[in-house]
Amino acid sequence: QPVILWFRRDLRLADQKALTAAAGSGSPVIPVYILDDETPKHRKMGGASRWWLHHSLASLDDDLKKAGSRLLLRHGKSEEVLASLVNETGASAIHCIRHYEPWWRNAEKAVAKALPADCAFYCHDGNYLLPPGSVTAGSGGQYKIYTPFMRALWQHMPPSDPLPAPKNIPAPQNWPKSETIADWNLLPTRPDWAGGMRDMWKPGEAGAKARLEAFADKARHYDEKRNLPSVAGSSFLSPHLHFGEISPATCWHRTMSAGGSVDVFLKELIWRDYAQNVICQFPEYGSKNARDTFDKMPWRDLDDPAVKADFVAWTKGQTGYPIVDAGMRQLWTTGWMHNRVRMIAASFLIKHLLIDWRAGEQWFWDTLVDADYGSNAVNWQWTAGSGVDSNMFVRIMAPLSQSEKFDAARYIREWVPELSDLREPYIHDPEEHGVRPKAYPRKLIGHKQARERALAAFSETKD
Numbered sequence: 001q002p003v004i005l006w007f008r009r010d011l012r013l014a015d016q017k018a019l020t021a022a023a024g025s026g027s028p029v030i031p032v033y034i035l036d037d038e039t040p041k042h043r044k045m046g047g048a049s050r051w052w053l054h055h056s057l058a059s060l061d062d063d064l065k066k067a068g069s070r071l072l073l074r075h076g077k078s079e080e081v082l083a084s085l086v087n088e089t090g091a092s093a094i095h096c097i098r099h100y101e102p103w104w105r106n107a108e109k110a111v112a113k114a115l116p117a118d119c120a121f122y123c124h125d126g127n128y129l130l131p132p133g134s135v136t137a138g139s140g141g142q143y144k145i146y147t148p149f150m151r152a153l154w155q156h157m158p159p160s161d162p163l164p165a166p167k168n169i170p171a172p173q174n175w176p177k178s179e180t181i182a183d184w185n186l187l188p189t190r191p192d193w194a195g196g197m198r199d200m201w202k203p204g205e206a207g208a209k210a211r212l213e214a215f216a217d218k219a220r221h222y223d224e225k226r227n228l229p230s231v232a233g234s235s236f237l238s239p240h241l242h243f244g245e246i247s248p249a250t251c252w253h254r255t256m257s258a259g260g261s262v263d264v265f266l267k268e269l270i271w272r273d274y275a276q277n278v279i280c281q282f283p284e285y286g287s288k289n290a291r292d293t294f295d296k297m298p299w300r301d302l303d304d305p306a307v308k309a310d311f312v313a314w315t316k317g318q319t320g321y322p323i324v325d326a327g328m329r330q331l332w333t334t335g336w337m338h339n340r341v342r343m344i345a346a347s348f349l350i351k352h353l354l355i356d357w358r359a360g361e362q363w364f365w366d367t368l369v370d371a372d373y374g375s376n377a378v379n380w381q382w383t384a385g386s387g388v389d390s391n392m393f394v395r396i397m398a399p400l401s402q403s404e405k406f407d408a409a410r411y412i413r414e415w416v417p418e419l420s421d422l423r424e425p426y427i428h429d430p431e432e433h434g435v436r437p438k439a440y441p442r443k444l445i446g447h448k449q450a451r452e453r454a455l456a457a458f459s460e461t462k463d
């Protein structure tokens with residue numbers, strides 16, 4: 001009797017506990033990926049994620065073939081597809097890695113119910129440093145704030161050693177039918193907006209390993225460089241980690257083994273675990289203010305054409321603030337944005353334009369290759385101040401001084417070619433210095449005026 005291996009955001013063979021368990025059972029293994037756009041409240045993947053998924057699945061199929069196996073593709077509601085596959089194949093068990101997005105938790109419950117009594121369902125851990133929900137405070141409660149969570153998790157580190165990829169995965173005598181990846185139309189056609197992504201990324205486990213290797217020796221300089229958008233100082237592992245093409249334990253051990261102090265990097269990796277812990281406690285974090293006084297915030301109305309025009313200008317990198325525009329164009333072209341610039345661009349939307357953080361969260365969801373329900377929502381709510389941690393609303397970032405402080409001139413020249421002839425310090429604020437080229441837009445709103453408007457709006461959220 002075969003066993004089924006259900007892949008989701010864990011598209012790797014190394015350190016994949018569900019695969020190790022399935023292959024170790026001695027039974028033939030049927031690996032399957034289900035394109036599920038139907039489970040209720042399931043957030044459909046955005047365009048950039050779908051592009052990534054296409055390539056990642058193709059790469060996983062190649063890797064499985066090298067191990068004597070292959071990847072079956074099906075689409076539909078997870079529990080229905082799995083129940084019918086069990087029926088078709090007589091499988092005795094399903095193995096998967098546990099996921100924490102609210103729709104996946106519901107789907108896991110539905111799968112457990114839908115299976116016949118003689119088919120076991122095993123959910124393994126392994127996509128996080130520790131299973132979300134397992135690090136608890138002394139009183140047994142869950143942590144809401146990052147720093148105490150990080151300190152508590154740190155006590156349990158390092159994570160256990162990564163498991164090797166199995167060399168051979170036992171195959172069934174007859175393979176059930178599979179859809180083809182082309183059937184799913186995951187890639188953009190007209191227009192093909194993915195050129196910049198193809199240039200920058202190599203989705204799949206081999207691409208993830210290559211990124212980690214390239215970064216490991218630089219990890220000790222991460223602290224000095226990570227905030228400088230003009231320098232490639234971070235790991236670029238986020239989409240690989242999101243799709244589970246590499247495990248966080250592998251990243252932990254590899255960067256530690258390179259020597260030097262890499263704690264600052266490891267603490268960023270812990271942010272990823274923290275975000276999952278938050279969505280475990282607050283499953284609606286992507287759509288609801290955690291701090292309900294924010295329900296009273298007088299956001300500008302996106303149905304008003306002038307507000308909509310401001311929002312569109314933000315998405316297109318046409319705000320008149322070079323650092324924001326550089327970031328938004330980098331995002332559109334490559335599916336990724338530097339972390340410091342994500343903070344500046346998000347703060348600009350929320351505070352300078354006074355537009356509800358949820359509109360920005362949705363835009364990022366659609367355009368980021370690393371779009372992740374937990375990490376995206378946690379960072380947007382953190383920037384807004386509406387989240388479970390400290391209220392940051394009044395910390396209104398000044399994009400122009402951030403741009404100077406973090407030395408963003410080269411970054412701006414790369415992404416905003418209209419400004420490429422400008423020298424420092426003019427490039428950070430061409431309008432103020434009277435050197436704004438005609439092709440570059442005026443500021444949507446001045447910093448001082450925006451700040452006053454935002455603070456006035458915030459005062460309405462107070463009881």
Ligand code: FAD
Binds near residue numbers: 241268370371380
């Ligand atoms: P590195 O700096 O090399 O960090 C290593 C890894 O740690 C990252 O790959 C990521 O998995 C994790 N990490 C680092 N910082 C954070 C953080 N603040 N929160 C959660 N995990 C973190 N990250 C996502 O993975 N998906 C998202 O959808 C996402 N949305 C964001 C939205 C906003 C408004 C902001 C401010 C940040 C967001 N981030 C998100 C966090 C962060 O910007 C990215 O993880 C980081 O820029 C990815 O680049 P890197 O892999 O080079 O990161």
